[in-house]
Structure formats: structure tokens, C-alpha cells
Amino acid sequence: MSKLSQTIKSFWDEPYFRFICYFLLLSLFLYEFNTAYIGITAKGGIYVPFLDQHLNYINWWRNFTIDSAATVLRWMDYIVYTNDYQLKVIGRHGFTMVYTCLGYGIMSVFSAFVITFPGYIKARYGFLLFGLVLIQLLNTLRLIVLSLYWDKRKPLLTIDHHDLFNIIVYVVLILLVYGWLKCASKRGKV
Secondary structure, three states, X not given: OOHHHHHHHHHXXXXXXXXXXXXXXXXXXXXXXXXXXXXXXXXXXXXXXXXXXXXXXXXXXXXXXXXXXXXXXXXXXXXXXXXXXXXXXXXXXXXXXXXXXXXXXXXXXXXXXXXXXXXXXXXXHHHHHHHHHHHHHHHHHHHHHHHHHOOOOOOHHHOOHHHHHHHHHHHHHHHXXXXXXXXXXXXXXX
């Protein structure tokens, strides 16, 4: 066996190295799968009408996200108008929902981390579901705040709201993962 293959084998035998490799590959796969699915369900290019009309989870997700924000804003007694891509609050602001606003990048990274992390499957998948719901709730909260207070001509600290949202969500997820790992290690499930 050559020295190079021995080095590769010694790295691969290290569980942390394997975890990092699997994590990066799965993150990339999930992110690119969503991007490709958007591509084949949007008219133009390689378009698959059947998927667009019957299995377009991206469209369902976008509508759910817009409708969730609109429902909460209506509960707060705001007059809200929506269409397939936009939400407008009368007398305030609104937003146009582009695909990157769905949070599939953050969800891909989080899902890949939880799925590839070593440990008991049952504990991981419960945490995965909890984390994905939390990300969706934070995204809905972000869209509500954007609709009411965000002025794109005067960004907070000159930070784009997508970047600000990503920073906040990653901090929340890091704290959440830290707590999950600490709790799971006490119970011996990691």
C-alpha cells in the first residue's frame, strides 16, 4: 500500500473526518437538489410540466410562507394583500418572495448536519424536525418584521436583510445544536 493511500485510509478511519466529508457532500446535494428542482419547475430551460403542476413543493412552500406571514399580520389588524410571489401591508412595506428567501440553504446545512451526525437515529430525527420548524418560524417572523419595519433604502448597519437573517439563524442554530449535544451527551445518546 502506498504512503498516499495509507494517509487517506488513516484520515478516513477518523470518524470526525468522515462526518465532515459526509456533511459537506449532503449539504451540497440538498442545496443543489432544491436549486435544480426550482429550475425544472420554472418555465424556460429544462421544464418538466408534470412536476410543476403536481409535485411543485417549492411553490407550496413559497405559498405557505407568504400565507403564514399574511395570516399573522391580519391577526395584528393589518390590511394585507398577497399574490403568488408578494405580500404588501397597506401603509407599511412588503416583500417579494424570491427562491432564496425560503431558507432552503440554511435548511440544507442544518439537515445535513443532523442526518450525518453520529448518534441514535430517533434523537437526531426529532431534533431535525424541531430545527426545521424553528427555521420556518424564524423566517415567518423575519417576513413579518420586513413587512412592517424594513426600509430597503435604509438597511440596518448597511447589512442586507438576507445576510442579517442568515447570521441570526446560524447563531440560533449553533446555540440549539450546542444545547442538543450537551443534553444528548448527558444521556449517553451521542
